[in-house]
Amino acid sequence: MQLQVTNSPFNQEQTEILNQLLPTLTETQKIWLSGYLAAPQTAAFLMTPESRAKNQPVAGNSPQSIKPSATREVTVLFGSETGNCQALSEDLSQKLEEKGFKVVLSSMDDFKTKDLKKVQDLLIITATHGEGDPPDNALSFYEFLNSRKAPKLKDVRFSVLALGDQSYEFYCQTGKDFDQRLEALGAERLHPRVDCDVDFDDLAAEWMEGVLGQLQDSSQVGQVEDSNVTKIAQLQTGATIQQVTKYSRTHPFQAEVLENLNLSGRGSNKENRHLELSLEGSNLEFEPGDSLGIYPENDPALVDRIIAEMQWDPEAPVTINKVGEVPLRIALLSHYEITILTKPLMEKAAQLSSNGQLKALVAPGNEEKLKAYIDGRDLLDLLHDYSPWEVPAKEILGILRKLPARLYSIASSYKANPDEVHLTIGTVRFHAHGRDRAGVCSVQCAERVKPGDKLSVYVHKNPNFRLPADPDAPVIMIGPGTGVAPFRSFLEEREEIGATGKTWLFFGDQHFRTDFLYQVDWQRWLKEGVLSRMDVAFSRDTAEKVYVQHRMLAKSKELYQWIQEGASVYVCGDEKHMAKDVHDTLLAILQQEGGMDQEAAENYLTDLRKQKRYQRDVY
Incomplete structure (x- = not known):
């Protein structure tokens, strides 16, 4: 948000202060501020999340406008390797506080295990790392929960949101383990576990909505009488508020490529690229340790080979959720993952196929053969090896997952280069099963991205990889x-x-x-x-x-x-x-x-x- 000086009763200095403050406020803070400023005229009394949790009004507010607070406390624990689960946990905690719940938010590492038996409602959001392992900051809690020291939890209600990647064998394994162990310890499942692939936004939102619904159905939640309260659209001054575009994972920024250099010397077995991208006008900021997400495009040559193999019409319209109708070739270029096979994809493909060999490959007992086939192969292999396919293109596309962003550690300081972001990208090329293969994003950056081109990007915060707060620390x-x-x-x-x-x-x-x-x-x-x-x-x-x-x-x-x-x-x-x-x-x-x-x-x-x-x- 940006406050314009035109028609404003504020002087220039006050306007600058307001413009620094407004973009930093959460929705809860904006609502509170609106009520606080309006109180003398409208008696629109509000509580802060902290005071609401204690069932105490802010000084000067009317207790009569507050309903009873929640009788149960909600504990939100996260295990996060790259920051996604922490961000979701913070979002969930804010939603809970806005509904009047008292919330304890913590990484699993920082949670005192002796307090577990005091927990009432437990919500766990966790990633799975490596070969089905817990993230680093969930390891000690995971080990405690699976030890003989873990207490019985018959008075605890719980739900688990698991993040993972279906291209890995042990998909969402840590979340599954937590879900099963909590049930074994006697806890009651408040809401079914949800397992999310790399495109987790919609499923995570549905899980949050389900959890909030269950909690509200079973608790008396403090709420505000809001007949005279609205979210800030104006500061009751007549001044207009400009909405500043917020770029994110679901709304990426189009960053211009400033430099694209090969860092590797002549004769190297590798190709490592140094990219410099412009962030001017994005309002994106980052800290050392954060990553940049890039939404890549598939190799046009591979897309064209798939279309030729299936004898599809490249201009045939395809409907994509939240995007609308696009030509089939564009859908394969920009929206679907076509370079990685997963077990779930193979199982769905077998349901569309009449090929007995494919059905046998995904049958129980053939896990090792299936794993060996998947390794190093892509969608073109699958379509070629198990033809013919007697289903329309839209059904094949319907089993593909969304093309995920690729994350790269940021190689520059925002303070040193505020309008730029630098990346170091190792180009992935290999030969397998009779064909040359390529990393989707790395080879796009190496071969098809030139200075002046644009990439769809967002900043991925990683609070688990941060410099020491003390600049004097080694x-x-x-x-x-x-x-x-x-x-x-x-x-x-x-x-x-x-x-x-x-x-x-x-x-x-x-x-x-x-x-x-x-x-x-x-x-x-x-x-x-x-x-x-x-x-x-x-x-x-x-x-x-x-x-x-x-x-x-x-x-x-x-x-x-x-x-x-x-x-x-x-x-x-x-x-x-x-x-x-x-x-x-x-x-x-x-x-x-x-x-x-x-x-x-x-x-x-x-x-x-x-x-x-x-x-x-x-x-």
Whole structure:
């Protein structure tokens, strides 16, 4: 919102203050402010969420206008790896407070397990990480709940919202585990669990609506008599309010590409791109550790091969939810995922097909064969291998899931470059099953995106990957390959704010000559003292492969000393191999230098994680 000076009784200074305040207010705060300002004339009395939860009116408000408050407390716990579940939990908590409920909102890590038996209504929103594992900030709660120490919960009502990705074998497994375990402990299911794929907005909204409905049906909720209260449309001054467009995951910004450079040297086995995008006019802001979501387009050549294989009319109209009618080719280019097969997709395809081999492949007992077929194949393979298809195009498209955004760690500081965002993107290319394959977004950026083109983007907040609040605290950063991207953002930020804490970067890749990403930046920061020290590992430059964990182990004494001095440890990059190896190396260093046994070292790292001093952004 923007307050215009025209016809306003406010002077320029007051107008500027109001324009700084208005965009930061929640709907609840706007309603409260409206009632507060109007109270002397209209007696439109309101309560803050905090005072409403305590059934106490704001000073000067009329108690007669308030109905009884909710008799039960709602606890909202989240397990979030990339921030989606935390954002949904905050949204749900706000909705609950607006309905008059008292709410406890917490990450699972920060929730005191001794208080679990006091909980009345428990709402869990959790992601699933890796091979069906809980997110880092849900691990300790997950282990407690599945231990013999977990209390009986016969007086607790609960519901679970699970986020996942159907392209992974253990889809939404953590949410399923919580749902089953809470029931086994005697809790009553308030509302059925909902499992969400990467396109989670609609299902999450339906789950919230269902949960709110159940809670309201069974509780007396404090509400405000609102006959004279409306949300702020005007500040009762005659001044007009301008609506500022808010860009988000569901309403992306069209960002112009300013630069698109190949960071990899000639002869490299890799292609790593550095993109600079303009955010001018977007009102988007970000912090070090956040990611940028890009909505990509599929490879036109692959789309055309699918259309040719099926002998479809590329101009045939296709209706897409919330979009409307578009030509079939545009639908395949921009709206549907066609490069990844999943078990649910294969099962739905078998229902549309008369092919006995396909039906046998998805039958119970053939899980390993199905998993092997899915690996490295795409929609074109499926349509070709199990033809003919005697169903119209719209039915095939109806089983496809929405083309999801791709997230990339931001490689720049907003404070240093307020109208830009920089990305480091590793181009994915591979050969499988007789055909060359390509990453959807990475190859689009490498081959088809030029300066002046635009990409659909949004900022993805990641509150679980943040610099220490104290700029004097030491920082250890471990980021091989493109995993180094957020640490470029970290150091740009620390340079901009004049942070004085020590910094140590571990970087690795294949070859010094061709794969030393951002080498000039690191060297400048080392010279200026923004980066205190740097250790590198180029695995293909020596007879024996050397990785970042080997460099860490070689400097174990100094690393342990930094951690003892209060350093925060950050890890970014590949989860399956690098992150696991780094984690094991940290455990080894704690045992070697700290004289700990395995259990003590694991507990030490767990404590670091709870203190936000061991943070990972792995994928």
